[in-house]
Amino acid sequence: MVSLTNEQLNDPVALTRALVDMESVSGDEEQIADLVESALRDRAHLRVLRDGNVVFARTELGRDKRILLAGHLDTVPLNDNFPSHTDGDTMYGCGTSDMKSGTAIALHLAATLSDPACDLSFVFYDCEEVDSERNGLNKASIHRPEWLAADFAFLLEPTLGVVEAGCQGTMRANITLTGKRAHSARSWLGDNAIHSAGEVLRRLDDYSARTVDIDGCRYREGLNAVGIAGGVAGNVIPDTCTVTVNFRFAPDRSLDDAQRHLEEVFAGFQIEVTDRGPAAMPGLQAPAAAQFLRRIGHEPRAKLGWTDVARFAQLGVPAVNFGPGDPNLAHTKNEHVSCSRIVDCCETLRDYLAKGSQ
Numbered sequence: 001m002v003s004l005t006n007e008q009l010n011d012p013v014a015l016t017r018a019l020v021d022m023e024s025v026s027g028d029e030e031q032i033a034d035l036v037e038s039a040l041r042d043r044a045h046l047r048v049l050r051d052g053n054v055v056f057a058r059t060e061l062g063r064d065k066r067i068l069l070a071g072h073l074d075t076v077p078l079n080d081n082f083p084s085h086t087d088g089d090t091m092y093g094c095g096t097s098d099m100k101s102g103t104a105i106a107l108h109l110a111a112t113l114s115d116p117a118c119d120l121s122f123v124f125y126d127c128e129e130v131d132s133e134r135n136g137l138n139k140a141s142i143h144r145p146e147w148l149a150a151d152f153a154f155l156l157e158p159t160l161g162v163v164e165a166g167c168q169g170t171m172r173a174n175i176t177l178t179g180k181r182a183h184s185a186r187s188w189l190g191d192n193a194i195h196s197a198g199e200v201l202r203r204l205d206d207y208s209a210r211t212v213d214i215d216g217c218r219y220r221e222g223l224n225a226v227g228i229a230g231g232v233a234g235n236v237i238p239d240t241c242t243v244t245v246n247f248r249f250a251p252d253r254s255l256d257d258a259q260r261h262l263e264e265v266f267a268g269f270q271i272e273v274t275d276r277g278p279a280a281m282p283g284l285q286a287p288a289a290a291q292f293l294r295r296i297g298h299e300p301r302a303k304l305g306w307t308d309v310a311r312f313a314q315l316g317v318p319a320v321n322f323g324p325g326d327p328n329l330a331h332t333k334n335e336h337v338s339c340s341r342i343v344d345c346c347e348t349l350r351d352y353l354a355k356g357s358q
Contacts, residue, residue, distance in 0.1 A: 002022070002031075002035065003035065003038055003039070004018060004035060004038070004039045009039060009107070009108060009111040009112065010108070010111075010112060011108075012101075012104050012105050012108040012342050012343065012346045013091070013339045013342050013343065015104040015107060015108050016091065016096065016100055016101045016104040016337070016339075016342055017084050017086070017091060018104075019032065019073075019095070019100040019103060019104050019107075020082075020083065020084040020091070020093040020094065020095050020096055020100050021082075021083040021084055021093070022035065023078065023082060024073050024074050024075060024095070025074065025075055025076070025077050025078065026074040026075070026076070026126070026127050026128070026129045026130045026134075027074075027126075027127065027130070027134070028074075029053040029073045029074050029126040029127070030053055032073045033050070033053040033054070033055055033073060033124070033126065036055045036073070036107060036124045037050055037055045039107065039111060040055070040057045040107075040110055040111060040122075043057075043110070043111060043114070044114075045059055045061075045114040045115070046058065046059060046110065047059075047060055049147070051139075051140065051143070051144060052126070052136065052139070053073070053125070053126035053127075053136060054123065054124070054125045054126060054136040054137075054139070054140055055123075055124040055125075056121070056122070056123055056124075056140075056144075056147045057110050057121070057122045058119065058120065058121040058122070059114075059116065059119045059120045059121075060119065061115075061116075061119050062119075063116075063117070063118045063119040064118075065118040065119070065151045065152075065288065066118060066119040066120070066121060066149070066150045066151055067118050067119075067120055067121070067150060067151065067152050067153070067154070067288060067353065068120070068121040068122070068123065068148065068150035068152070068153040068154070068312075068317070069105075069106040069109065069110075069120070069121070069122050069123075069153070069154045069156065069349075070106070070122070070123040070124075070125070070137065070153060070154070070155050070156070070308065071099055071100075071102050071103030071104075071105075071106045071107075071123075071124055071125075071155075071156045072099060072103065072124075072125050072126070072127075072128035072129070072136070072137070072308075073103060073124055073125065073126055074126055074127055074128055074129050074130075075094050075095035075098070075100070075129065076094070076098075076129050076331045078094050079094065079332075079333045080333060081093055081094045081333050081334070081335060082094050084096065086339070089338055089339050089340050090336050090337070090338060090339070091336060091337050091338075091339055092334070092335070092336040093335065093336070094335060095335070096325065096335050096336050096337040097158045097325030097326050097327075097329045097330055097335050097336065097337045098157070098158050098325055098327070098329075098330035098331065098335070099156060099157050099158055099323055099325055101158075101323065101324045101325050101337045101342050102156025102157060102158065102323030102324060102325060102345075103124060103156060104342070105156055105323070105324070105342065105345060105346045105349065106122055106124070106154075106156055107122075107124065108346060109122075109346070109349060109350060109353065110122040113350065113353060113354065116353045116354060117353065117354060118151075118288075118353065120353065121147070121148075121149075121150055123137065123140065123147065123148065125137045125140065128308065132275075132277065135308070137308050137311055138308075138311060141311045141314065141315060145315055148311075148312065148315055148317060149315075149317070150312075150317050151286070151287075151288055151317075151318075152283075152286050152288035152289055152292075152317070152318055152319070153309070153312045153317050153318070153319035153320075154319070154320060154321075154322050154349070155307055155308055155309050155312070155319055155320070155321050155322075155323075156321075156322060156323035157307050157308075157321045157322075157323050157325070157327070158323050158324070158325025158326055158327045158329070158330055158337075159303075159321050159322055159323050159325075159327065160324070160325070160326050160327070160341070161322075161323075161324055161341050161344060161345050161348075162298055162300070162301060162322075163292070163293060163296070163298065163300040163301070163320050163321070163322050164300070164301055164302065164303040164320065164321040164322070165215065165217050165282035165283065165284055165300045165301070165302060165303060165320050165321075166214070166217065166219075166251050166279065166280040166281050166282040166283060166302065166303055166309060166313070166320075167251075167279060167280045167303040167305060167306050167307045167309050167310055167321070168219060168221075168248045168249060168250065168251070168279055168302075168303065168304060168305060168306055169248070169249045169250075169251070169253060169255065169258055169276070169277060169278050169279030169306065169310070170246065170247070170248055170249075170275070170276065170277045170306045171246070171247045171249070171255070171258050171259065171262065171273060171275070171276040171277075172226070172244060172245070172246050172247075172273070172274050172275040172276070173244070173245055173247070173262055173271050173272060173273045173274060174242050174243070174244050174271070174272045174274055175197075175200050175242065175243045175244075175245060175266055175269050175270065175271050176240060176241070176242050176269075176270045176271075176272070177193045177194075177196040177197050177200070177230075177240065177241045177242070177243070177269070177270075178193055178196075178239060178240055178270070179191035179192055179193035179195075179196060179237070179238065179239045179240070179241075180237070180239055181232065181236060181237055181238070181239040182236075182237040183235060183236065183237070184234075184235045184236060184237055185235070187237050190237035190239070191237070191239070192237050192238060193230060193238050193239055193240050193241040194230045194231065194238050194241045196241065197228065197230070197241045197243050200225075200243045200266065200269060201225065201243070203265060203266065204223065204224065204225055204245070207223050207265065209221045209222050209223060210250065212250035212251075212252055214250070214251055214252060214281065214282055214302075215281075215282040215284045215285070215300075216284075216299070216300065217282050217284075217300055217301055217302035218301075218302050219250035219251060219302045219304070220302075220304060221247075221248055221249050221250055222246075222247070222248045223245060223246075223247045223248075223262075223265065224245065224246055225243055225244065225245055226244050226245065226246045227242075227243070227244035228241070228242070228243050228244070229241070229242045229244075230242065244274075245262070245266075247261070247262055248304075248305075248306075249261070249279060250279065251279035251280055251281045251282070253279065254278070255276050255278050258276070259273055259276070277306050277310060278310050278313070278314065279306075279310065280307075280309045280310040280312070280313035280319070281313060281318075282300065282302070282320075283309075283313065283318030283319055283320060284300060284318075284320075285318075286318035288318075289318055289320060291352070292320075292352055295348070295351070295352050296348055300320070303321050305327070307321055309321060322345070322349075323345060324337055324338065324341040324342045324344070324345040324346075325337050
């Protein structure tokens with residue numbers, strides 16, 4: 001089996017390259033999970049556990065605080081961007097930004113930070129880029145919540161080295177319009193369901209989205225049509241049409257609040273929620289978060305999108321997103337990351353976690 005060298009483990013940039021150059025599209029993470037587990041098994045300061053393709057490691061030093069770092073091992077499908085290549089300070093390749101550079105930082109710190117000021121936990125998990133039921137962190141939160149217990153957590157998703165606090169919630173729903181089929185040559189005998197979707201689209205066009213300030217972070221909501229389906233044949237008046245909408249909502253709304261809001265906006269229509277993920281509050285009032293913000297000297301910003309920090313929030317663990325990648329490059333063919341930013345983010349976290357730094 002391929003293994004990571006100490007030279008790679010000691011260098012977060014070289015470690016990023018090694019992880020990027022191991023293909024691990026969602027559902028095919030066994031080899032990279034083996035690699036991570038093998039790299040940590042012989043570290044005397046760590047207890048290492050594994051469940052499927054989730055690798056968990058923790059220090060047990062008796063400190064009065066525990067901080068967790070988490071990173072997913074999978075990527076979206078390759079897009080003629082594998083293996084990696086480097087041009088100056090920039091490393092290109094699938095997963096460089098989302099999020100093998102962040103995962104490499106967590107793995108580097110797990111392997112090399114043996115005497116931190118607080119106890120540390122590390123979670124390396126699979127299937128983040130696919131449906132929630134397969135997500136390794138989701139499974140751990142249900143079946144092994146003790147693995148995720150901490151006073152504070154970092155999810156090393158791409159943020160360009162800025163703290164992005166909490167996350168938006170997300171909800172998808174189908175709005176189904178019904179009518180009556182007829183021959184299109186005798187359309188007056190039918191009721192066109194596609195035409196009935198006009199009112200749904202008008203309500204979306206007239207919708208005024210909120211911007212909510214929480215702990216100095218501005219969460220901008222959005223409600224949009226993301227799909228429409230209807231039609232039977234080129235000579236048939238359709239009797240059904242479905243408009244799919246996506247609601248991105250601020251952390252001051254619960255899932256039930258968000259669903260009630262959709263039902264209010266689309267009152268009079270048949271609505272079915274098909275997918276939903278809770279928002280997460282910023283968590284910046286946690287002492288560990290406040291200490292980190294003081295140390296980096298940057299203002300936090302809201303996470304406009306859904307991330308696994310919501311899973312930590314559901315477990316009562318305040319968490320933030322913090323990583324070297326650029327979220328705007330995630331899932332793109334031209335995905336890349338700044339090598340110097342990998343080093344900067346790594347040193348920021350090491351300084352924060354190292355003994356005597358807090």
